[in-house]
Amino acid sequence: MNAGLAKALGVMMKLDFERAVLNRVPKIEAHPEQYFRQVLFLCDEYQHFATVGESDPTGDEKFFSLSRQPKCIPIIATQSISSLKSALPADSWRTLLQTFRTKIFLTLSDDFSASTASHFCGREDQLKVSYSLSESGHDTKVSWLTGKVLSHKANIIASKSYNTQSDYRFDMKTFTELRNAQSITVAYDGLNPIPPMFCYLKPYYNDPNESYFVQLAKGKL
Numbered sequence: 727m728n729a730g731l732a733k734a735l736g737v738m739m740k741l742d743f744e745r746a747v748l749n750r751v752p753k754i755e756a757h758p759e760q761y762f763r764q765v766l767f768l769c770d771e772y773q774h775f776a777t778v779g780e781s782d783p784t785g786d787e788k789f790f791s792l793s794r795q796p797k798c799i800p801i802i803a804t805q806s807i808s809s810l811k812s813a814l815p816a817d818s819w820r821t822l823l824q825t826f827r828t829k830i831f832l833t834l835s836d837d838f839s840a841s842t843a844s845h846f847c848g849r850e851d852q853l854k855v856s857y858s859l860s861e862s863g864h865d866t867k868v869s870w871l872t873g874k875v876l877s878h879k880a881n882i883i884a885s886k887s888y889n890t891q892s893d894y895r896f897d898m899k900t901f902t903e904l905r906n907a908q909s910i911t912v913a914y915d916g917l918n919p920i921p922p923m924f925c926y927l928k929p930y931y932n933d934p935n936e937s938y939f940v941q942l943a944k945g946k947l
Contacts, residue, residue, distance in 0.1 A: 736775050743767065744789040750796040765798045772802040773809040778818040787818075790825035802826075807839040827914035830925075833904040840898040846912055847895045847922035854893075858885045895922055907938065907947045 747765055754762050769775060779785025793800050804810050811819045834840045860883045896910055904910070907927040913920040926938035932946055941947050 733774055737777060740769070740775050740786075741777070741784060744784075744786070747796050747798045748789065748792060751792075754796065762797055765796070767793070767798055767800040767802075769800075769802045772804045773813045776804075776810060776813055776822065778814050778822050785822075787822045787825050790822075806834060806836060807842045808836050811838070827919070829912045831901060831904075831910045831912075832908075834901045837898065840901040843901050843910070844894050844896055844898050847910065849892050850895050851890050852893045854889055854891050856887050856889065858887075859883070860885075896924075907942075 744767075747767070750762065750765075777784070777786055779788060790800055807819070807823070810823070813819075814822065829843075829846060831843045834843060862881045862883070901910065907929065909925045909927055910922060911925045912922045928934065928936075928938055928941065929947075932941055936944075938947070
């Protein structure tokens with residue numbers, strides 16, 4: 727009934743959970759021979775519960791940066807980068823966002839989120855094609871009747887050239903036009919970062935043995 731109270735309780739529960747997870751670190755280091763199971767932190771609509779401590783040691787960015795040590799697997803979902811930015815003070819959202827090693831971008835409807843996601847994917851050298859068309863004439867004269875330029879000897883030259891330019895791997899238009907069950911993923915396999923790539927997703931309730939394209943043809947996506 728009270729949105730402000732519900733948000734405060736949610737944030738307090740999250741901080742208490744983070745504190746409990748970080749308290750596992752001394753136990754894990756004291757008993758290296760013992761098996762400690764993984765812990766999952768799953769949060770939807772994360773922009774309502776995000777907190778950044780900056781100089782305070784209770785911020786989410788500090789917890790996520792240490793989450794691998796206590797074997798915590800954090801998975802968060804937010805509406806957009808803009809919604810996360812509006813919930814945090816100043817540029818602290820950048821500090822929080824850089825702690826997420828794997829980022830999955832679905833369709834983005836605002837220009838700020840699309841631009842930021844495009845910057846996250848970085849640049850690469852791309853081969854660009856350019857065309858040029860030119861016309862030249864000899865013994866050119868001006869018609870006294872129409873005022874146009876006339877030539878009995880004319881040449882038309884068409885040329886095609888290729889050059890390499892550094893451009894964004896995925897531009898803003900790509901993020902705003904993603905279809906259902908499509909994403910652009912910046913992944914991390916635990917050892918090395920994987921270059922940003924275009925990914926096709928399949929809902930969990932569909933047949934896992936059918937490919938994305940078969941499900942799309944059958945109208946299941």
